[in-house]
Amino acid sequence: MDRRKFLFNMAAGAGVAIVTPLVITGCAPNSGSDSPSLPSGTTFDLSQPENAALRHVNGYLKSGNIVIIHTAAGFVALSAICTHESVGLNYSASTGQFTCSRHGARYASTGAVLSGPTSKSLTKYKITQSGDLLTLSY
Numbered sequence: 144m145d146r147r148k149f150l151f152n153m154a155a156g157a158g159v160a161i162v163t164p165l166v167i168t169g170c171a172p173n174s175g176s177d178s179p180s181l182p183s184g185t186t187f188d189l190s191q192p193e194n195a196a197l198r199h200v201n202g203y204l205k206s207g208n209i210v211i212i213h214t215a216a217g218f219v220a221l222s223a224i225c226t227h228e229s230v231g232l233n234y235s236a237s238t239g240q241f242t243c244s245r246h247g248a249r250y251a252s253t254g255a256v257l258s259g260p261t262s263k264s265l266t267k268y269k270i271t272q273s274g275d276l277l278t279l280s281y
């Protein structure tokens with residue numbers, strides 16, 4: 144192989160090595176897991192100070208990738224992971240909505256989609272109340 148061809152091949156190989164990671168990064172949509180980060184059976188004692196936010200309507204608590212909201216209709220436990228590309232969501236008690244910073248999806252405090260690009264609601268988990276104790280179950 145002559146020197147010119149050798150250098151051309153080296154440059155082409157380096158180009159592939161530089162471009163390939165960028166392509167892989169651009170195709171990796173998932174940055175969060177939709178699997179519940181808390182085990183089934185996890186309890187929240189409303190009498191404890193760390194759970195005080197849940198004592199009043201519109202109060203909420205985020206634990207791992209789960210948000211528990213005290214709605215006027217009772218307690219709701221939802222995944223805080225966007226159903227479009229698995230990005231972590233932000234919840235606002237003042238608007239009662241989840242928002243996704245990646246493409247702008249919005250969800251109601253029921254988990255229903257308010258605006259896309261997704262049409263899939265948030266994953267809803269069972270949460271039951273017995274006295275001051277809330278229990279998550281899957």
Ligand code: FES
Binds near residue numbers: 230
């Ligand atoms: S990742 Fe949430 S709207 Fe696209």
